[in-house]
Amino acid sequence: MMHPIRSFKALTQQAQRAVALGVVLAMIASVCLVRLGVIQLVEGAHTAQAATQSRTVKVTLDAKRGRILDTNGVVLAQSVERYTIIGNPEAAQDFTPLDCTPRTKDYCQQLDGKPLKTTGVAAVAQLLAPLLGMSAAEIGGKLAGTGQYAVLKKDVTPEVKRKISALHLGGIVYGELSDERVYSNGTLMGVFLGGVNDEGKGVAGVEQLEDRTLTGTDGYEIYQQGNGGEQIPGTMTESKNAVNGSDVQLTIDRDVQWRVEQILKQSQDTYKAGWGIAVVQNVKTGQIVALADTDTVEAGSDDAKLNVARAVNQTFEPGSIGKVFTMSGVIQEGLHTMGDKFTVPGTITIDGQKYKDSFDHGDEHWTMAGILEQSSNVGTILAAENLSDDKRYEYLTKFGLGQPTGLGLPGESQGLLAQAAQWDGRTRNTILFGQGYTVNALQLTNAVSVIANNGVRKPQTIIKSVTGADGKVHETEVGESTRVIDESVSKQLLNAMESVSEHYASKGFAGVDGYRVAAKSGTAEVAGDDGKLSSLISDYSAIIPADNPQFVVTVVLKDPEGNYGGLTAGPVFAEIGKFLMQKYEVPNSQPRKDAIPVEW
Template sequence: MGSHDAQPKNRLRVIALILSAIVGVVGFRLVEFQVVQADDINEISYAKREVQRTLESQRGSILDANGEVLARTIYRYDINVAPDMVGPVFRDVEGVRIELSVGEIASELALILDMDVSEVFQAVSGEGNYANLKKRVNAAVYQQIESLNIPWIFVDEISYRLYPSGAVAGNLIGFVDIDGYPLAGLERQYNTCLAGVDGQETFERSVQGMKIPSSAQTIKPPVQGGDLQLTIDSDLQYFAQQVLADSVQSQNAEYAVALVVEAETGRLLVAAEAPTVDPNDPSLTPAEHRQSKIFQNSYEPGSTMKSITTAIALDTQHANAYTQIIAEDTMRLPWGDTIDDSFNHDPRKLTPAGILKISSNVGITKLAGEIDRETRYDYLLDFGFGSPTAINFEGESPGLLREASQWDGMTNLTTLFGQGLAVTPIQMAYSYQAIANDGVRLDPILVESCIRDGEEVMKPNQGSTRVLAESTARLTVDMMEKVVEEGGVASRVAIPGYRIAGKTGTAQIQAEDGSGYGDRFAISFFGMAPAGDPKYVVAVMLYKPEGAINSAGATAPFKSIMSQVLRHYRVPPSTTPSANIPTEWE
């Protein structure tokens, strides 16, 4: 009986022992997995599920003075195909399920993508899981492709830089490459403002590779790029570019530039060039016209420099409004060289205003040739020549102004009428701005601000230089007004109702082989209005127009642009007469 009782008990004990052992092992492993190795296992598991994704930041916009968008970032789409998955497509048409062959789908795609059917068919018939059909299609095309609902077509969204106004201010704005990397102009110079900083997010994916909703976690939020606000008025810029394009075409010039400056603030309202570049597709423009000649090209200014020289002569009290000069049409120098006027004439009894009026090289030499060269050099530096402007545009030229100690006898005199030194159009325009602004040269402003998240993060720090006494500047404007009132070619810029002051320039151009001056000129007109209280400076320069022997070719575009500026900014007509100063004497 005792052995019968003991057997079930032993069996129970054995089973209990085995069960305990199993529970123990499982429990041990449970503790090991859930507690001891929990972090490591979680990490391995998360690493398998986790996907990291870059949150792309958007490049900021470039705006004109009125907030019009000149550049912004949109999306374009790359249309791709997975050839391995290509097959017939089923589509419900009016409740009927129909099957479309690959050929029929290829025809549909070709029509939308503006491609040959054979081209599409070749791409979809390949091998592998990726082939590109077309790059950078616009949103309308993308939408049509999406509506086809083809399971083996997939689309990549790509950031794309759009310049809605095309070539308007193209030389200034610059452009980016296909990957959005800035290559030229303000796009490149102000990349730190415009470029954003990409962010990063992680999310978990399911076994099927799908994103698990609500698992997304932003590790680093993207910082959007700032907006760059310019001083350029795009409507006026367009008008000036139209005028220049027309002038370059009709006069067969190599290029032309025009600037409009607000005299009292130094804001650059127009910086127009022809030819110019359409940043949407820079490849359509030859490389030499993709840059900004206003900042990057220097030239010998010629007679427009005579206004500057006259101002220096007045400011150093070497001359006044009544200084009497007898100007012959040629002047022999002690070392044998001669200085000639551009036309033959009998000796003329001229005042400084008269010298400007007939643009006499001999007259200006007699008027200011005695001024100490160091003094003149210092004035030229104050006028802004010889160094890049404060805009510091990409690749900006400093021009060429040798130190006074390096001037030989001839250079000492030729610099009086704009030879032997080189200036950029922006430098020359702002030297006139100094005269227009009562003798104070302001640093040019092209970029008004950088705005990020509604806050201004950058503002220009504008400097100023008093170059001339106020009375000197005023008198110089009065003298330049006589150039328009009584001058020959210059009188063509007269705008009824407004007093205009300005100066012509017909500058010789050094031959490329260094064999002296060639037979083509850089013709220009620099002026300001209203002369009684100058508000705007307009500068026009045409480089190497065909057949030009004087600056007449620059007066018509100057007049067109100045008229438009006066209308655009609603400048009231002049109500006072010009100053009563003589141009000749008896």
């Protein structure tokens, strides 16, 4: 039996150990309580703030790009609602489809009415493949990686996006709102309209020319999102609405453009031409009604983004159309009138340089109007004999040749016109009949418009107006017009050009029944692919109606069978002119009674 004193000591030691343990536990509890208090009272706010920040996102609200319209308000280009479908690879790899039962029918997954036999990425890919028009293997490859963001497909329609939402794959697959640029008329004005890059920036054609106007200002929203990327209701703290880009209305009439392109393509086949260009300009306003060529390119395509419209950058020698500008200078300087008489031989030699007409003839008795009608190179040299080189250059520049049109179109080539001091002994005379310098079709059209507009050169325009997101319409400001020649001089040229048109119409070419036309044809040798003068440019520029000018039409063909502008480009003009008179219901012309004699 244990001694009572020893028993008491043992109990005392156990009590001491228990007290010590209790003290230790109490201290631990106190530390925990203090730490809990710190967490709740001190760090709690920081922790909650960090959690909120991790869920808070700033989402960009994309501004829609403005539309491009024709002169009548027909939409040529617009941005439509599209979605970029995004997948979460990590969530997809953990996906287990939910079987459809009466209880789960509103949020289950199945394929063709049957339960899925796979899980993870394979199951997600099987569900998406028929909706995205992609193979399950392709989708699976994009979802097999790491991370939480993978682009599955761009430019998906709202209808497809709704079908994807009906798969109940929240947190795994969702759509981000975007825009797709759509061109409703296919190849019509394809290169001229141009296109936008992947960032929605205009990189060619009108899209580039008016990029700043068409581009809107993005907005944003700041809110908290759930694990599936969805917005948590009531958590939006800041937002700014997007402002869409402005609409740009062109001066181009889509119906005229379509018909002109159609006529050009038919003519290219008829005359076996390498290419064709046509420009239609409103005389009174300077507005471009049609700007066409035979290149067939889809608007918005890669080709449209990489190229420039031929009507804008193709340059060529105008040939005998240049005689119009020479004779304008001759008359304006008081050297001759259109009724002055000349004896014109078939050839002429000046300073050792021989010049000839396009057809053989002896001495002819032509007035200056007759020289223009017959398109005589020799006669033009005789008429301009006393027009100095500086004046020859001055009038070409006054008509707008050798300088930009002012339209600002991307890729425009202004042609080449050397200063008079750089001309050699031959060039100073070939300049008189449209050889030795180059122009584009827009320049040539506006130059001829000077004759139609009583001697005044109006600035050309291609943009009619801009309509802002607020609906306000801003008409394009047109620059100042410039007088090039006196009205009386322009009337003499118009009269003689009408004789040119009658000359071709009498042979069955280039006439428009019921309407008087003033025109000039041109034919010029140009360098071919071999670098030699082995190619031809045939062009024809006409004013219709001659007695009440409404339009100037220029047609240019490369290497057509038939060669001469009046016999090839002239009939193409006739088809275009006929359409214009019908479409715009222009009254028939009155009979001509004041023709300047062409012979004496």
